[in-house]
Amino acid sequence: MRRRGVLAAAALVLAADGFVLVEAAHNRSGSPGAAIELTERELHMTRPQRDSTALLLELEWRPKREVFKFEDGPGWFDKSKLEELGYDCRLPLTDSSARAHYRGMPAKEAFAVLEYKDPAGAGGGPDSSTRSRLRTVDAGKELAALRKKYADSQRYLIVPALARLFYAEKWDDSTRRYAPGAYLRGAIVNLLVSEIAVPPSERHVLQSLGQTTDDYFATEESRSRGPRYSAVLYYGRDNEPWIDSCRPIPATRR
């Protein structure tokens, strides 16, 4: 009995690992679904730990949920888009239980469309030279429909993500209550794969840079110098990414 249990456990390890490897090979087989070159602004170099030798590139996109203001309104991710993703928005916002009802709704898996805007279109501001130029512009359940609508793979990345419904309302300090006029909006809260491993063949480019992106962009001088590297990002058949090549960006071209 014990011998069989141990053999079954060993077989399970091999089977699970085999499954992962086959899945990874399947994702990278055939021609990639998307290929785009991004810079350090969009791909932040991170380490799992300070003294770790492992390197990851974290895909940065905007707008982040925490920068949202009530006055911005729902934008493109409105109630009808939420319903398209499968959220049930039938309960009127005037209902006394609407807040609890909508706030209790978990995230759903969807495809997010990230538009890669050139620096001129990214807007001004103190962080304009370091901010990511990837912006969420749409979301949907059907990948094929989104691929058809956003066919330019150099400009649009369509990636699996988590979308969430938010019950937006404004707190009125004077009355110490929420002001009327609440509305529903959605947001892309996470990408299903946001941290991308740097392959060993490309590690030398990033290893020599030393500082992680957060540390590098912390100083005014570095911010004015701009990103230090670019990388080509591919998305395969299962919409999972990988990095193919990294190259340093000379200071004059930043």
Add this chain to the structure above:
Amino acid sequence: MDRVTGKREAQQRADRIRVFREELAELEREGALALDAAQRAELEAHLQRTLAALAERFDIDASESQKQISWGMRIASTLGGLALCAALVLFILRFWGLLSTLAQVAVLVAAPLVLLAATEYAARRERTLYYALLLSLATFGAFVLNLNVLGSIFNMKSSSGAFLAWGIFALLLAYAYGLRLPLAAGLFCLTCYVAANFCSWLGWSWASFPEKPETFLFGGLILVAAAAGRFQRRYAGFGWVYRVMGLIAVFTAILILSESGGRSLLPMRESAVEPIYQVLGFSAAGLTTWMGIRTSLASVANMGAVFFVLLLCLRFYHWWWAWMPGYLFFLIISLVAIGLLALFQRLRAQMAKEALS
């Protein structure tokens, strides 16, 4: 002696012998029983032989102090296993960047297999299984690390299927060696797997399952039901692990929903959901305590009592804390505790009367 087939039964027999010796000494002191020297020597020799045979076959604890040392060894094994997992994770993080992808995959695949072989070796060498427990925990940790890191090397989306693989792996370890800690880890993973798939089935992201406590109820109830299964009886303490893990899943879900109705899947207002789960919580805790007492399962009775008291304290907090002076609030809590003590005392006396009759 020959009727004893497992370590649990062997330990029970050894405990009975210890109590018998104490009672025999007490009876002799009270003058209720007097054995002559020959009888005493014969009895003592028999008891010694029995204990020695039990210790030889099952490595039982023959005395109270031996039992305490065994507990210390179990705690040390658990901590050692966890520390070995942490060492493995930190080692991989430290040197990961220096390895090629092929070497990374080889290290990840080899780690759980090597540790599995080490667990088997330790189990063959030592009947107490303390080293096997330590290594089995490290093996389980290595397999968790294996799937996590392998997925991240190839930038794969995380999947609830990993919980299924981890759960089955831990159960295989647990049943192969009769270890309870890997069993608890495996049952936890399988409960998460059921909850995650329930969430997926409802149209949410599978990773949302911690936000919806009701998804744990189903898995928890399955574990409680499985505790009564015949296949558990062959393994010492496995039924207890099933019951405790199941009850924790069920009661934690009820406790959260009784406080935060907005997390419920029920198509009702938050204000209606919370009282439903409060009533359900008190009824379930009361019923569990009663069933635990009736079936002489102390773990069930204790779990029910603990959750009953927790639910009660939370209710008191919501009803009175805001307006009642702190001293009065705690006075009421202590009075309730005294009331519960009196109730349990009466129950105990009644049971003692039944046992004597």
